[in-house]
Amino acid sequence: xxxxxxxxxxxxxxxxxxxxxxxxxxxxxxxxxxxxxxxxxxxxxxxxxxxxxxxxxxxxxxxxxxxxxxxxxxxxxxxxxxxxxxxxxxxxxxxxxxxxxxxxxxxxxxxxxxxxxxxxxxxxxxxxxxxxxxxxxxxxxxxxxxxxxxxxxxxxxxxxxxxxxxxxxxxxxxxxxxxxxxxxxxxxxxxxxxxxxxxxxxxxxxxxxxxxxxxxxxxxxxxxxxxxxxxxxxxxxxxxxxxxxxxxxxxxxxxxxxxxxxxxxxxxxxxxxxxxxxxxxxxxxxxxxxxxxxxxxxxxxxxxxxxxxxxxxxxxxxxxxxxxxxxxxxxxxxxxxxxxxxxxxxxxxxxxxxxxxxxxxxxxxxxxxxxxxxxxxxxxxxxxxxxxxxxxxxxxxxxxxxxxxxxxxxxxxxxxxx
Numbered sequence: 001x002x003x004x005x006x007x008x009x010x011x012x013x014x015x016x017x018x019x020x021x022x023x024x025x026x027x028x029x030x031x032x033x034x035x036x037x038x039x040x041x042x043x044x045x046x047x048x049x050x051x052x053x054x055x056x057x058x059x060x061x062x063x064x065x066x067x068x069x070x071x072x073x074x075x076x077x078x079x080x081x082x083x084x085x086x087x088x089x090x091x092x093x094x095x096x097x098x099x100x101x102x103x104x105x106x107x108x109x110x111x112x113x114x115x116x117x118x119x120x121x122x123x124x125x126x127x128x129x130x131x132x133x134x135x136x137x138x139x140x141x142x143x144x145x146x147x148x149x150x151x152x153x154x155x156x157x158x159x160x161x162x163x164x165x166x167x168x169x170x171x172x173x174x175x176x177x178x179x180x181x182x183x184x185x186x187x188x189x190x191x192x193x194x195x196x197x198x199x200x201x202x203x204x205x206x207x208x209x210x211x212x213x214x215x216x217x218x219x220x221x222x223x224x225x226x227x228x229x230x231x232x233x234x235x236x237x238x239x240x241x242x243x244x245x246x247x248x249x250x251x252x253x254x255x256x257x258x259x260x261x262x263x264x265x266x267x268x269x270x271x272x273x274x275x276x277x278x279x280x281x282x283x284x285x286x287x288x289x290x291x292x293x294x295x296x297x298x299x300x301x302x303x304x305x306x307x308x309x310x311x312x313x314x315x316x317x318x319x320x321x322x323x324x325x326x327x328x329x330x331x332x333x334x335x336x337x338x339x340x341x342x343x344x345x346x347x348x349x350x351x352x353x354x355x356x357x358x359x360x361x362x363x364x365x366x367x368x369x370x371x372x373x374x375x376x377x378x379x380x381x382x383x384x385x386x387x388x389x390x391x392x393x394x395x396x397x398x399x400x401x402x403x404x405x406x407x408x409x410x411x412x413x414x415x416x417x418x
Contacts, residue, residue, distance in 0.1 A: 005173055007036050007132055008328050008418045009125055014040065017070060020121050021090030022099040024076075026106065027125035028260040028287045029198065030190060032173040033102040034074050036125060041100055043067030048075040061085045069098045076101040090119040105202050106258045126263075127171030127288040129321040131417040135166065138417020140401050142325040145391040145409075146354050153401025156414030160310075160362075163397050164300035167313045170290025171320065180300075187294035191216060194261055202258045211236065211244065213295075215252050219262065219284055220292035224312035224319075226281040226337065229253065263287045265319060268334035268347040271385040279337040289316040307362070315345055315360040318395050318413060322346055322358070328418040336377060344377050356391035358411075363396075370394035371408040 009025075016023045017040060025033045038044065045053045045064050057064045057079040065071060065085060076082050086099050101120075130136040139153045158166070165180055168187075175183040195212035218235040219227075233249035256262045264282035286292045292313060293303070303310045322333050326348050336344040336357070349355040357377055359370030374392040393409035401415050 004035065004039060005032075005128065005132060005134075005176070007032065007125070008129065008324050009036065009123060010039070012328065013037075013123055016121050016123060017097040017100070020096055020119065021093070022086055022101060022120040024101045024103065024120060024122045025125050026103050026122055026260065028127070029104040029193075030172050030174065031125050031127045031287075033104070033125050034072075035173065037072045037074070037100045037102050041070050041072035043069075044072035044074065046074040047078045054078060057082060062089070065089050065099070069095075070100050071098065072100045072102070074102050075104060077103045077105050087119055104259065105198070106260070124327065126320065126324055127290075128173055128176070129171060129324040129417075130166070130317075130413060131321070132324070133171060133176055136321075136414050136417055138415070140411050140415045141417055142322065142331075142348065142356075143329040143418060145356050145393070146329055146331065146348065146350055148390050150403045151391070151393060151401045151409040151411050151415075153412060153415035155398075155400050156412040157398040158412075158414050160304060160397070161300065163314065164303040164310060167289050167303065167310075167317055168293045168298070168300050170288045170293075172288070172290070184294070184299060187290050188297065191291060191294045194256070194259065198259050198261075199252075199255050202255045205255075207252060207255065212252065215244075215249065215256075216261075216291075216295040219286070220295040222284055223286065223289065223292045224283060224315045226279060226283050226335075228281065260287055261291065263323070265333060265335050265346075268336045268349070270336075271382040279339055281337075283319075283335045285316050285319055288320060289313045292316065311362040314362050314397065318358075318360045319346060321413070321416060322348060325416070325418040338380075342373060342376055342380070344373055353387055354390050355386060356393065357389055358392075359394045361394055361396055364399055367394045367396065367410055371404060371406060374408055375406060 013023060025037055027033050047054050053064060061081045062085050073082060090098055131138045140151045169180060169183045170187060175186055195209040199207055199212055214236045218232050229250050230246045233244045233246045236244040263285055265285055266282050267280045319333060326333050329350060331348050331350040334347045336347050344357050345360045346358040347355060357374055359373055361367055361370045371394055378389050378392060391409060393411045395411050395413055397413060399410060399412045401411050403409050
């Protein structure tokens with residue numbers, strides 16, 4: 001039996017189960033929700049593979065709630081009526097830690113219209129970060145950076161060839177030890193399932209699988225950029241005789257977000273000293289950069305021949321990891337973009353307002369440019385409104401973790417952690 005790989009959310013889930021009646025673990029298919037939930041569950045029902053249980057849930061949803069708590073109900077959205085029965089059971093039992101629900105899709109709003117406030121809390125699980133996969137020491141903690149601690153780490157080297165393989169393999173727990181060729185086939189299979197099956201399961205709307213594939217490829221080509229929906233639609237029109245209207249592309253994108261295949265990076269809403277116009281369009285990312293690779297049918301050799309695209313995928317990998325670490329620090333990940341002037345790859349802001357900004361650079365020769373951008377950002381924001389940055393850092397593929405004389409940190413991804 002494969003050993004459990006500890007996840008960054010484990011502590012958060014234990015704390016939530018101790019404080020509320022039900023925890024809903026949401027995440028893209030294959031990210032490890034069921035395995036993570038089983039670490040704390042005392043009983044379970046798996047609706048995606050147990051046909052009898054699904055029939056029972058359709059006939060009498062309350063019956064599937066019977067079992068020792070915490071009771072795991074896997075892929076609960078397959079029978080959305082379970083939500084209200086869980087809510088009522090939590091009310092009746094008046095005890096924390098009663099249920100764990102997992103889901104690979106966000107159901108329609110009317111399925112959860114009774115919100116379960118103070119009874120049910122949601123927890124996002126993403127594919128594994130490099131720290132969770134054992135490829136980062138975690139010696140530079142994002143949580144400590146937000147507390148003002150300087151970055152310090154010995155040399156951490158990830159050669160470009162290995163980095164390309166890590167991007168192509170992705171953070172999928174099941175395939176962490178698989179041969180690369182097998183992992184690539186699995187990732188391509190997942191993209192194909194998204195196009196053929198998963199996207200329809202969101203709301204029952206039939207969407208053309210070929211158009212979904214074309215849209216995924218267009219997203220992959222534009223990964224890590226703030227590409228407009230209209231441009232994605234036009235890109236499809238160039239490859240599909242029927243074309244696609246922007247509002248149709250927006251509908252497809254919304255469905256992809258609801259099955260958590262894509263996770264956009266919103267713009268940072270801040271106050272500037274200048275009158276610069278901030279761009280509000282989100283930066284497009286897959287939940288894991290391996291899906292962008294799979295959508296294009298690429299492999300490590302192809303990435304190494306396209307350094308610019310490899311750089312965009314590296315940025316997407318860093319954003320994935322920052323999201324995992326930021327969640328543990330009660331923070332969110334944004335981007336910053338002024339019209340025609342200044343762009344910063346990631347801004348992490350905690351709920352109490354503390355913030356840190358990061359540039360992502362694949363080569364050490366680009367650190368200077370990243371540092372200049374970060375210092376310009378620090379000069380432009382209004383410190384009386386948002387406060388000074390707790391950290392400014394350039395995240396690189398390899399090197400030492402240290403602070404430059406100008407106060408900007410240099411941080412290898414192999415040292416970054418929660």
